[in-house]
Amino acid sequence: MSDRPFKAFFAYPGQPDELVSTINAAAKRINATGKSSVLTWPEMGVFGTVIPDDVRNNIADAQALVFDVTRPNLNVYYEAGYAIGLGKAIAPVVNRSFDNALADIQRDGMFDNIGYRSYENSEELADILSGLPETKLLDLYSRELDNQQPLFVLDTLRKTDFRNWVVSAIKSSKVHYRSFDPVEVPRLSAVTVLSQVSASSGIILPILGDHIDDAKRHNLRAAFVAGISHGLGRQTLLVALKRFDAAPADYRDLITPVVDEKSIMQVVGTFSQQALLAGQSIKSRPGKGTKTVLQSLTLGSSAAENEFRTLSSYFVETSEFLRTLRGEVNVVAGRKGSGKTAIFFQSRDVFRAEKGAIVTDLKPESHQLSLFREELLKIVDVGAFDHSLAAFWYFLLLSEVLLTMKRNLEYRSRVDSRALETLREIDRVLDSYQINESGDFTTRINRLSRFVVQEIDAAKKRRQSISPEFLTNIIFRGGINDLKKMVFQYVGHHDRVTLLFDNIDKGWPANGVDEFDVRLVRLLVEALDKIKRDFLAAKREFLSVVFLRNDIYEMLVEGTPDRGKAGQVRIDWTDRAKLKQVIFKRLQASAGATATNFNELWQRFFPESVANQDSFEFFVDHCLMRPRFLINIIENAISNAVNRGHSKVAVEDCIDAVRQHSLYLVDDFGYEIRDVSGLSAELLYSLVGAEKVMARSDFLAKFIEFGLSAEEADKAFSLMLWYGVLGIRNKDGKDRFIYDFEYSMKRLTAEAKVLGETARYVTNEALHVALAT
Template structure:
């Protein structure tokens, strides 16, 4: 050790949970050290020094290392944190994984971080020693980003939201900090490169640890610890929250902030906000000395919520957007990743640009209505349910319009004699006893639904098939004199322009057991309430528009439950033209590359950033073909491939980078679609994994055999096949040169059903190329 200079050592991190594996790693490290003369591997036990702060020896070892080696066969929480910390400290992190041990490989696939970083497999101590004695590039992963001052905080959200998660995000809003987030409802897996980029551009990072050993908790905690490691390594203000009863890993035990009640979180975020403010006052980080064009290229985020401050720079104005902006629709329908939230954000910002307009943008989530659903709706008759929920939504919309008017003119009314008295009267009517006006919309919705549920239980108990009179509904729902409130809002709107009430996210957080009739009823009542308010206000001469953004499978469920919902004015965000996706990507590239590229076509820009062909196929077509015609997926594939290219200092995306990027995206898609199928079709749980190692094309009999292996009953098989077709997972081969997927037939499932029926047993079902890398399916094309 005395002859080993600083930075001629490499820290080795691994779990001691599996004694056999720990001994194998120790043996492999010892063999590697005997072969090397200018580098020494130091296993983590050497840094476990009694009397030191828990993390201190690890920090010192990482700082003094040329690079870090970490075994990810098991996702030990401390090792996960150390991987993130090492990358944040600008140390190369070289990952290895034992092929003969299952360990936490399934968890790793769902988490998403480690396969996007890449790892080397080994089976024996000798193989590990050979890997460690081969050349390891010590160059750190590149990260250098300007602070995002408009949305300076990054949050890792838990899969299942509840009161605590609501407090976390709402208090950030109260601190007037916009935030970007990883939301598992939007992205099934977290890319390491995206996490690095997000943390690097943040002035503060907020993560939480969940208690318990459920798989969902382990997945969330793994992501949180990796991001926390990145943040601490980069020296960012970091708030790591955990319940006082949670089992906290040793490496973060000294820095975690515990809570037992919501007020504790409020206190922690208050201190965190001051740290963020101080960090924002510092200079931006020093940029890379000689970044490649790819390393400095930022084309936006696949998740629209994280692009609120930049989306206008590259938003593609589609016909659907124009129609919605003209107020011609009350529903915007689309698949996940089709751009509903992007359209929502752009509509909100465009209508807000006219200061006369009143824009109420609401993003409720299903869990906020859970109390209402469990304590009331399960016990009422169908008619009483519809009456109660419609009244609930109408009341809520009216309250939120009032809240927005009061918020918008809090200062203005003092200097405008036309609205001064109207404002004072409206505020007096709005602020009533036992009605909370604090917090953001999520908190107000949660508080209102819980108050109604508690009042119902007090009055009616848990009796089933309860009928409610109009008077009982009024007493239960309203805390205000609604007639006076409505009249005062109407009088106030005479001094305003149009009113836009935009609803997004209602279908997020709905039961993993699928969309049920109660969920559909809640959505139907929201649409009814919105139309009623539109009609009432328009009678008084006010232009009011209520638009709901919803997944298309939820909309179709709604259609099946109602005989007249085909009459709803709606636009569908269905992408069928590959050139539209190229234009979407071109706009993002132009925004990132600068005005010199503004008048260039996609065909002129693309070859400067990406190799023109992959195994003879034009690369933009190769990407779009695997994107299921969803804008988010195009951005994901490009971002993954760019990340691998930037990691290796390539000047443009090469064939190998594109192949790695598609493989990482394929794993993302597999996890995401498996969850999405489970949400809307619970009996298909983990169905996609039964296609592992299958042929790229199968006959109807072979497809049914695969489905039966997933323990799906024969009577449900046809419905499952329809879902595989509907989601673009499989297509139907019509000729040797032509395969039809759902997006090739204008999303008309009936076309695919008839084509498959015509072929009979000669029909060939083709697995979409997007899923083949993750499922180990060899392409035949």
């Protein structure tokens, strides 16, 4: 064993002074002992040199990086990521004497499952520095390169034009990607980042201006991801709209400024192709074969968008999926994380494999129909324009079908002269109505809505009356009959056109779902039904399925006169055996196991019981009966075990996994409630420290104390019952939530009426874990 002192580099922000002085004192104290050599960044001797290069060189020269996250700092997060990417040990520390420091780091979740140490003074910090870790996260959590989806994108909370242009440019490049979307998953852990970046040949990181909502949090994540990517030597694109003057020194010169959609298309498109080629030269790291079975275990991504290439190997064919394949439904509704998008991707792949299939799959990343809405709402009696809105959808959807037919013909036209002739005719019709494939569907839906808005503005300047007929003519532009004729001419009697539409409710305003938004969805479904009738009249087959959030669908049904008209299926998980099958298949796929017994395979990796109950049931009790949440909790437990050097997941790993996920859920449900109601995303924090079981009036009092009106408090209470955040304690003393009543609010409220004034409501344990600590 070497007598040389353990060498570490300490990264921390230059302010506040009290934090800096404590760190410097601790470094001097430990250096004086000779046990460790801790270099702080002011001692680097950077006069006249390039600071970022010196910082990176010092990190490369150290055995470990200590970094302080008491007050999050872009440079520090970048340096932490860079150290991880280089394969260095890391030691996050936080000064718990600073107000909200511990709460902030727990809430952010970045370092929840890799462990951090807290201190109050230089003596305690020096004690931490005397026993720094030697564990290298890169050895534990790096993944093999994903050649099918080689790009990783750090998505933004707000789907601005800048963000939409970046995503559209990636899609136009035809290079598949994975992403982290804070709308879907509010918390991003270091383990997730490392696994995603190591599996990628290219990383795309939009950098946001301070004026954009959630920019501070997003840019911290971007700094951390960029550091890991640079440490690993991956192709990395940091892209900002115009010049980003506030960028930190460590990577300021590495940010590529763009000015508009055209420059983004060029920069991002070129980068995506270069990253694809770079993947061919990335080799597996030496020593990766020494991973334990637990280190190699993964349940796959909880977001179907990030696993659609591998989903088929462990997809559970539910009755909802089979009904979709049989064409029995045209709406699939489910709560976030219930598996709607998994059915979307798996159905698409099955339909594509059918002979004579023409499959149009639409997933707008976000859309700007709000512009369309704002203009229409300025017109009196907007309901009179329903026909125009239906026309908007009809024209858009039929043009997307024709574009799909064009793409199918492009390959055949190389060897088939008839296909080439058909392709030319389709191109002629599309060009005549200015329909082209530039960008993706998001771009095209925005383009059409902007065109309509521009025409409305032009008509106003001419003092022309804006009638429904005028608006409909703008949308059709005289071309609807030509599009139909072209489709019917080249779709055979034995062919089937299938149109799948997901994400229509993604990117909607955070101030609550508007009546207009629900109307747009209703008219979309009606337009698809009209297309189907037109196909039947032409003796052609057409199948469509729209995938919606359950809350949006319920609002849709309430506003629809003929409620039983639309065939629909709801993905409501009430069967624990079905959830067990989801995990069983993923375990089999990851471990390469042929075990036919769940308990036998489960107990290879997990303890038999936790908190005096079956360990799997313990996880299910904290997942609110959603597959995504269950997968996330189990992945957290695996990460905890790996980080602690366990050969098998231990009881404490499971308990901490539930705590970590509970913190995530408080944020996640806050966003869900905000998005559908317009209430504050911070609302659930009103229950911090509250009793788990209370009367309805007690919960309402907490909400009013938080700042809601009596009416808003009542609305919040009902929403929390609907989401399963709150439940009811029945006369037998059992806690029952909406999923225990087959997701029927009527049945749940009926239970409350039976109990009358004695009714007591309960905060779901899945969230109470976080709210009680």
